[in-house]
Amino acid sequence: MSFPDRDVLHRWAPLLVLVALVCFFSLVNPNFMSLRNFARIGISATPPLMVAVGVTFIIIMGSIDLSMEGAVAVCAVVFAAIFIWLGGTLASWAWLALPACIVVGALYGLLNGLVHVKLRIPSFMASLSMGFVGIGLSLLMTGGDRIRVEDKIFRSLLTERYLGFPLMVHVALLVILIAWFIQSRTAIGRNFYAVGGGEELAHASGLDVKRVRVLGFMLAGVFYALGALFAVAQIGIAETATGYNFMFVSITSVVVGGTALWGGNGGVWNTLVGVLIVNVINNGMIVMGLPRYLQDGVLGLLVILAVVLSTDRKSLAFVK
Amino acid sequence: MSFIKKFIEQEAINRRNFLFASAMGAGGLAAATMFKAGPARAAIEDPAIAWSYRDRTNPYWNAIVSGGESFVESIGKSKADLINLINEGSSEKSLSDVKALLSKTNGKLALAIDTNDSPNARPVVEAVVEKGAFVSTLWNKTADLHPWDFGDNYVSHMAWSDVGPAEQTATILFKAMGGKGAIVGLGGIASNNPAIERRNGLDNAMKKFPDIQLLDYQAADWDTQKAATIMASYLTRFGDEVKGVFCANDTMAYGVLEALRAEGLAGQIPIVAYDGNAQAVDLIMAGELLATVYTNPYWGGGITAALAYHAAVGTFKPSEEPHEHREFNGPTILITKDDAENFKKQYVDATPSYDWKDFWGPSTGAITY
Known part of the structure; x- marks a missing residue:
């Protein structure tokens, strides 16, 4: 048996990091290694997973999207408002709130992409600003209040379990499969890689790069909407603060999973592993009883370590 | 160093006299204009x-x-x-x-x-x-x-002052647990005054219940989602040991409750909170929350x-x-299952009309340091 070469090692490095973390935390506290705890990690990982998958497509293109907090807030609030307005239970016309939420997410992403491409504003700034617009918009819609979604059928995403995991975890896996299909089996998915790998080359080959970019942001918006739905299912509340904390977790997860910020490589499975790494760290630190004032620092160090181990930086001429 | 103290005291008096004099001056000016111009100003x-x-x-x-x-x-x-x-x-x-x-x-x-x-x-x-x-x-x-x-x-x-009311909610929690067993706590942003005072209230109550053990107390920064994640991790770490939860505010209690709901434990482990938000009052009436404090x-x-x-x-x-x-x-009002319905009628469903000229009626006395 020969030692695997560098490429193979780098491809599997994020997964090895995840396995190592799980082993480490299990050694410290054996309770960590239990189906019930994995289900708990699954629940807290599901909403950020959706958001991280969305932003993965953008990062593959070599752009960045920082609008997720605003997008999730708007989608969550619109969903909850329509859901309550139409009856407040999935057994009525209120189910229409689900597709409406997805449409709102897509429109939000479309607008985000248009601001970036048509106004020629760097994606960093365009999306960051659109994120603030979203937070403001959701605040305007709610007046700062919270909308409660207590429908038992909708909340069964959290409360119903199959094979030990809540329904939302199964649905999320299905969504991951769809995302993987888009990434590897559709033209638009491959075009993301083409744009990220070398924009000029893609343009010279006749690819409408602007269209690909706008579509990418729109697709990301759809996944943010799914993230919003799971976040509401998890807590039973839709409010402006529903969107908070998603930016750091999702971007970190994508990078820790091995998708490089300069674009052109990585993918959905990397992101799944990255989200699990971040959530395992968060869960593990409390399970091993680390005091809160150490947690933020340790999380930062572990993220740096994970990025060092899981991304191939040797071929890079420079890092910006 | 008594001369320094004396100097500061003297300066304080001088300053007060100066301010007093200027206030008199301003008052005198106002009085003068009052007599000059027709309508009272x-x-x-x-x-x-x-x-x-x-x-x-x-x-x-x-x-x-x-x-x-x-x-x-x-x-x-x-x-x-x-x-x-x-x-x-x-x-x-x-x-x-x-x-x-x-x-x-x-x-x-x-x-x-x-x-x-x-x-x-x-x-x-x-x-x-x-x-x-x-x-x-x-x-x-x-x-x-x-x-x-x-x-x-x-x-x-x-x-x-949150120390007293927090001590009351903690006491209610301990009594519901039969005076013994282990609890976990979730606090607010560590440097916030209310977060510190509410934690002190919990500590005071614990001194009177020696059989109550605090397993861990982590800051969830008043955040619902963070509280849910931390509570889930507590359940892994301590399992069935957890017999009660002390939350420093309502919004974190909602997160704790949803983490318990995911495990089919909602309503089985007593939780106390703080702030008296409308949702918390509903949860008390539904038996999923034990107590909260309204600060109006x-x-x-x-x-x-x-x-x-x-x-x-x-x-x-x-x-x-x-x-x-x-x-x-x-003012602070403690809300438990006994008075939740009354409270809801009075403060949530209807907004009491206040006499905005009764400045000090509902207050509970001077601040002591």
């Missing part, structure tokens, strides 16, 4: 009214602002006449917003404010006093800053604005009021 005629606070995404601050709006309507203005200054958790923004508004209104301002943190109260108050405007503060100020050191312009300060932010928001306004227009003269009318604690 207040200190400031029709001042702008503003509320400066942290954020709008929190039910607590929403209630504060609603109270402010109710007061503004009670003097025949519209809600939109209440100027909202939102500092987003930044003391610098808080101060610069106030200074900008003072310039814009040329000091014709009645300001109600939570200065975001304690040290920021002094520069805010000094800026207001310098422009001859009127300010009432809420929650944050340092212990050495007193309204009576600034004549009439620093009208009042209101805060709530609606009244606090209204009366703080009312104090600044009425001092500005000259309805009362702050410097003639006793100290307990210038630094006082706000």
Whole structure:
């Protein structure tokens, strides 16, 4: 048996990091290694997973999207408002709130992409600003209040379990499969890689790069909407603060999973592993009883370590 | 070093005399103009009214602002006449917003404010006093800053002492557990005053119940989602050992409850909270939450604005009021299953109408340091 070469090692490095973390935390506290705890990690990982998958497509293109907090807030609030307005239970016309939420997410992403491409504003700034617009918009819609979604059928995403995991975890896996299909089996998915790998080359080959970019942001918006739905299912509340904390977790997860910020490589499975790494760290630190004032620092160090181990930086001429 | 102490005391007296003299001077001036011009003139005629606070995404601050709006309507203005200054958790923004508004209104301002943190109260108050405007503060100020050191312009300060009520909720929790067993705790942002006081309340109660063990107490930063994640991790770490949960506010309790619901444990492990939000009251009635504490932010928001306004227009003269009318604690109401329904009828379904000129009726006495 020969030692695997560098490429193979780098491809599997994020997964090895995840396995190592799980082993480490299990050694410290054996309770960590239990189906019930994995289900708990699954629940807290599901909403950020959706958001991280969305932003993965953008990062593959070599752009960045920082609008997720605003997008999730708007989608969550619109969903909850329509859901309550139409009856407040999935057994009525209120189910229409689900597709409406997805449409709102897509429109939000479309607008985000248009601001970036048509106004020629760097994606960093365009999306960051659109994120603030979203937070403001959701605040305007709610007046700062919270909308409660207590429908038992909708909340069964959290409360119903199959094979030990809540329904939302199964649905999320299905969504991951769809995302993987888009990434590897559709033209638009491959075009993301083409744009990220070398924009000029893609343009010279006749690819409408602007269209690909706008579509990418729109697709990301759809996944943010799914993230919003799971976040509401998890807590039973839709409010402006529903969107908070998603930016750091999702971007970190994508990078820790091995998708490089300069674009052109990585993918959905990397992101799944990255989200699990971040959530395992968060869960593990409390399970091993680390005091809160150490947690933020340790999380930062572990993220740096994970990025060092899981991304191939040797071929890079420079890092910006 | 007694000569230093003596010097400081002397300076304080000099300063007080100086302020007193200037207040007399201003009063004399007002009296003179009163006799000269026909109609009686207040200190400031029709001042702008503003509320400066942290954020709008929190039910607590929403209630504060609603109270402010109710007061503004009670003097025949519209809600939109209440100027909202939102500092987003930044003391610098808080101060610069106030200074900008003072310039814009040329000091014709009645300001109600939570200065975001304690040290920021002094520069805010000094800026207001310098422009001859009127300010009432809420929650944050340092212990050495007193309204009576600034004549009439620093009208009042209101805060709530959370130690006692938090001790009460913890006691209710321990009694529900039969006086023994292990609990976990979730606290607010570690440096926030209410977070510290509520933790102290828990500690006080624990001294009286030696068989209660605190397994862990982590800050969830008042955040629902963080609280849910931390509670889930607690369940992994301690499993069935957890017999009760102490939360430093309602929004974190919602997260704890959802983490328990995911495991089919909602309503089986007693939880206590703080703030008395509408949702928490519903949860108490449903038996999923044991107790919470209402601090009546609606009244606090209204009366703080009312104090600044009425001092500005000259309805009362702050410097003639006793100290307990210038630094006082706000009201707290403990809510449990027994009184939740009554409370809901009185405070949630209907908004009680307050007499915004009864400045000190509901207060619970002077602040002690």
